[in-house]
Amino acid sequence: DTEVTQTPKHLVMGMTNKKSLKCEQHMGHRAMYWYKQKAKKPPELMFVYSYEKLSINESVPSRFSPECPNSSLLNLHLHALQPEDSALYLCASSQGQTFQETQYFGPGTRLLVL
Amino acid sequence: GDSVTQMEGPVTLSEEAFLTINCTYTATGYPSLFWYVQYPGEGLQLLLKATKADDKGSNKGFEATYRKETTSFHLEKGSVQVSDSAVYFCALKPNAGGTSYGKLTFGQGTILTVHP
Numbered sequence: 001d002t003e004v005t006q007t008p009k010h011l012v013m014g015m016t017n018k019k020s021l022k023c024e025q026h027m028g029h030r031a032m033y034w035y036k037q038k039a040k041k042p043p044e045l046m047f048v049y050s051y052e053k054l055s056i057n058e059s060v061p062s063r064f065s066p067e068c069p070n071s072s073l074l075n076l077h078l079h080a081l082q083p084e085d086s087a088l089y090l091c092a093s094s095q096g097q098t099f100q101e102t103q104y105f106g107p108g109t110r111l112l113v114l
Numbered sequence: 115g116d117s118v119t120q121m122e123g124p125v126t127l128s129e130e131a132f133l134t135i136n137c138t139y140t141a142t143g144y145p146s147l148f149w150y151v152q153y154p155g156e157g158l159q160l161l162l163k164a165t166k167a168d169d170k171g172s173n174k175g176f177e178a179t180y181r182k183e184t185t186s187f188h189l190e191k192g193s194v195q196v197s198d199s200a201v202y203f204c205a206l207k208p209n210a211g212g213t214s215y216g217k218l219t220f221g222q223g224t225i226l227t228v229h230p
Binding site for chain 1: 145146148150156157158159160163165201203205207208209215216217218220221222223225
């Protein structure tokens with residue numbers, strides 16, 4: 001089973017709202033990732049968690065706040081977003097971060113900021 | 115830094131045609147190479163991968179061979195179907211440490227449309 005699940009599938013929020021995206025995997029993977037993907041572009045890495053600790057933050061604005069409550073769950077808390085933050089948000093996981101290990105992606109949450 | 119260059123699309127083919135999507139890379143050392151596919155409205159799915167020179171990855175009729183001498187990982191399929199219509203991303207993951215450790219570097223993606 002190589003499934004990564006994400007909820008919600010779609011999200012519409014205003015610029016003053018607070019919302020959260022959720023990602024879950026039960027493959028025993030110890031690395032988890034958040035990506036942002038704009039239309040017709042490749043995914044852009046936002047954050048990496050390794051063994052439940054934040055290991056990479058790609059200079060993402062503080063209105064995006066990641067959280068890894070346990071080894072199976074990854075959240076992305078959203079607050080005071082801008083319309084340009086509208087995108088597909090993808091979660092991924094891998095056994096570890098070595099070069100041979102495959103990242104498995106979830107189906108994404110399509111976010112629209114009004 | 116590391117980079118991946120894919121042939122520009124979109125690519126439009128008739129069903130049963132031969133497919134090639136070119137991918138070349140620049141990286142230090144010997145990275146792992148991946149092809150991901152993204153169907154409309156979905157996330158990315160791993161299509162195939164290769165972790166060392168001369169390895170051939172294959173899946174669902176797609177193949178790609180890791181060519182170190184030409185730093186390439188071209189995707190091929192002998193006979194495409196309408197259901198293969200999607201966006202294809204070539205990607206690499208470096209085997210060196212430093213700031214790129216553990217990160218996937220993607221190409222720009224190639225849109226493939228297959229007509230009946």
